Amino acid sequence: MHVRRSAEEIAANRQRYEEHQKKGLEFTPKALPTPSPLPAPAIEPTAIIHRETIPGGWYWSTRLNRGEALRIEQQDGASTVALIAWNANDTSERLNLVDTVKVQWTTALGKGRVIFSDMGRVMFSMIEDSCGAHDCLMGGSTAASNAAKYRGAKTRNTRDNFILAAGKIGLDRRDIPGVLNLFAPVRIDDDGGFHWQGKMSNSGDYAEMRAEMDMLICLSTCPHPLDPNPVYAPAPVSVTRFRAAVPAADDLARTATAEAVRGFENNAIMQA
Template sequence: MHIRRSAEEIAANRARYEEHQKKGLEFAPTALPGKSPLPAPVADAASIIHREIIPGGWYWSTRVKPFETLRISLDAGFSSLAMVAWKASEPSERLNLPDTVKLQWTTGLGKGRVIFSDMGRVMFSITEDSSAAHDCLMGGSNTQSNAAKYPDAITRNTRDNLILLATKLGLDRRDIPAALSLFAPVRVDSEGRFEWRPELMNDGDYIDLRAEMEMTVGFSNCPHPLDPNPVCAPKPVTVTRLAAVVPEAGDLCRTATAEAVRGFENNAFATA
């Protein structure tokens, strides 16, 4: 049954939300920085555990240990990369974008932000990010969205890629969380409509994701549903796994927001 709400009720609900948001944002011990400079710093060869180039249309998964970093970089040109993650020892705990958004009062993920699991723990810290143009609202492509965009082409899509990836990991399609689309410049306009903002991207963009628990991480390199390119031609994306570096006591991601502080407390409690 559809319930119609009055303008007064909608306004009251919005006012309550904005008041909660204000309180949530007031506690910010550390100001969040701007975008990371380009080009990406050159990784010391001794720190590189593995480097994978994911071809356009394909998928890949890897295991990461606490404090290792995944550097995802657009070395070959623009492409969006969908990402999912599961706790290695208990894959029922997985990446949770709704909680990531709600707990930090923003859909804008960039340097200094964290990515939460569905257990209120921190899975990743975003330690560097040159674009801050990532989509945590729409998810990746599927058969239907590709058929509408590329009616005369045979293409791969993120949903099918993630099903294949999960199956190879011994998981079911029901275990697949909503995917975070990296390098997808999606924003919401004043009317609540999604829009593609290519001016937010830069040549050679990259993001560094520090693992905060042992995880299995999966990627799919397929065009985002809103990508206006009429041709399905995603470029290769480089994922570099870097050796663990223990964060310092005043680490930005661990102190920037009250929600992150609580998330890391949950991480510590789980390993105690």
């Protein structure tokens, strides 16, 4: 249904847009740090809520509350981990990688970056990351892509894993958002093609993501569509859910860009 807006409302919206634009142009983004050190430091035992190993090719889902974090760690060889998420209190709000890339002006996600929802709010802050090799463009594997790549082999794929995981929390395939592939060293070369840069991700790499709202999340450990290994042999992955430290006022993820600042302002409105 078309809604006619008054001249006053249009003018107010225009003024608000121009104010945001001005703030963005005046804001000097903070430089991001070097990758987190290896090996991954131990998590304080009293902070750990749950720890689990996800078998290669399988899936896992959990609720992650605001202020908690998830460490995802490669322990038995390089393995891509696909991630999707929804607002636990309103699953119509979900992970949005298009906005994540667009408002931060980069496809390179790493420590100090944030992951946005489709409502302009911050879902995750990346508080640790040892590799910076994450793919937010390609999506996950499907039955068709696996059949073409692993001819004659019996395999699992990311799309079907997420359909199963979504069904167990009352959602269906229409609710599945775009997929964030962690530990997937995909880069766009000068020819405009997607290429796998395997040396960017190694066994032992880890990422820690702090929840900035209550969420339902799903992970899948199937190989990335561009993974050059001709054999279907995904490695298990360790996940640890823990209580994160309370972020300081100058927390990098919250202050690195004008867009992140605005995203957290939107979070504050939601949580008020």
